[in-house]
Amino acid sequence: MTIARAQEILKHQFGFDSFRMNQEQAIESVLQRKDCVVLMPTGGGKSLCYQIPALMADGLTLVISPLIALMKDQVDALKNNGIEAAFLNSTQTAQTQVEVFRAVRSGKLKLLYVAPERLLQSGDQFIDFLKSIKISLFAIDEAHCVSSWGHDFRPEYRQLAMLKAEFPDIPVIALTATADKLVRRDIVERLGIQNAEVFVSSFNRPNITYNVETKRNSYARLIKYLEKRKDDSGIIYCLSRNSTTNLAEDLRDAGFNALPYHAGLDKETREKNQQLFLNDEAKIIVATIAFGMGIDKSNVRFVVHMDLPKNIESYYQETGRAGRDGLQSDALLFFSWADVIKLKGFAEVEGNQTQSGIMLKKLNTMGEFGDLKTCRRKFLLKYFSEEMNVDCGNCDNCN
CATH class of the missing domain: 3.40.50.300 (P-loop containing nucleotide triphosphate hydrolases)
Known part of the structure; x- marks a missing residue:
């Protein structure tokens, strides 16, 4: 063979x-x-x-x-x-x-x-x-x-x-x-x-620009961000099903072609919304992390996190759904330390102290990333044991 x-x-x-x-x-x-x-x-x-x-x-x-x-x-x-x-x-x-x-x-x-x-x-x-x-x-x-x-x-x-x-x-x-x-x-x-x-393989995705903004007035900031990307496909991640549904509705009212996706929707609606997004008939999908595993859409131009992911692995995997065609793409995270505190409750694994400790450590590292003043790509790569000797020039801190 x-x-x-x-x-x-x-x-x-x-x-x-x-x-x-x-x-x-x-x-x-x-x-x-x-x-x-x-x-x-x-x-x-x-x-x-x-x-x-x-x-x-x-x-x-x-x-x-x-x-x-x-x-x-x-x-x-x-x-x-x-x-x-x-x-x-x-x-x-x-x-x-x-x-x-x-x-x-x-x-x-x-x-x-x-x-x-x-x-x-x-x-x-x-x-x-x-x-x-x-x-x-x-x-x-x-x-x-x-x-x-x-x-x-x-x-x-x-x-x-x-x-x-x-x-x-x-x-x-x-x-x-x-x-x-x-x-x-x-x-x-x-x-x-x-x-x-x-x-x-290398963890570096050179065509993705990493940006973090404060969570204060995040909706107004999001609208401003989307106005500049009217023709682009994107995924917006929220922590809860409720905020997913509400944000998709608000965006539609604001004139954006956005659909929700989360496990609480019936199967038919989920599949229909996913298909409309894959076919470029809907430009934006507002989703919980239930969305995206195995989604094969190469022209996603931006991924936005309205809430903090629980760890670097999730953040890396979710932002990695942008720019699979190799073209310039964007990752935006709205960050606040209040999210870290809120997520600490989710990090507790019942009856397993060791596991809880690991999850809390991962959450704190995610908080460090949000608050970072140096090159974000360098930080991400180092997390996965990959060295980068120069600043990337393609994240908000480098620019």
Whole structure:
């Protein structure tokens, strides 16, 4: 299985002319049946690192993803490219699930997406099922969820170590967009892939300008900001569902084409609003953090945070939804220390002091970023253990 074949698939199935940083090396590693960890910024093309090998290998690639909402989008995108893929999750009827199992048994499917809970349900039943078929690769998406040092720890991810124990000869690829050195080390240990090759792409997004303004009169400041960007697509993040709905309404009254998106809206409305935004029929989506995971829209020109994110990882991931086409884009945060105090309540993890301590530390670092007087990009990169020797010249403090 050669890298030339991988390049053919990249072009003909996915429509890209060349690999991005580390994609080729990660694919090569998987084709050599080695374990690997891939750290790539949001929009860096992580999925291709397992989707391309899945099409080249004999057998099924099992993708473990914590985001049920994302599975359907990812599977639909693969099917649109003529690739046999399916997902199994709690939203499906028993009949649909039976059909998926049938498709897996027939050897028709190349990729199957499941939530981590699926592996643990009904004793060893699912594991036994996996042993009865040919598996070529385990892909663990959002791998930072395995680490209690991470910003999104999920206890069920800890059970994934059994994959290496039960299937020692099948390669594991663990993928994430946000992991500092501590979390990277944890991923390798917790998943039992001590000999994994680790591929780290740069966290620098040079085309994004980072700006922070005081939260005082933030609505008036926002209107002024949007007036200059009438033709641009953007995402505005709010902390609560209520403020999301209210802000979208206020913006529409002010003449902006804005729609809300949050988990409290019915599925139909969410999907419709998301589609209108993706098709450029709605210019602005006002959302809680429920929006954006796996959203593939390259021409988002700005991301605004009306409230403080809980940690640098979330901020980096959310602002990283801007400028995926490489063109100049903008990230604006409205900051006040009052937000840090307000969020301290959310940082408490019930019955887990260690976890609470980690979350509080991350929140305080986010506060430092908001109050920073030096280069913001340097601060962000340093957080992810990446050195930058000069000021960026592309943030409010440098300008």
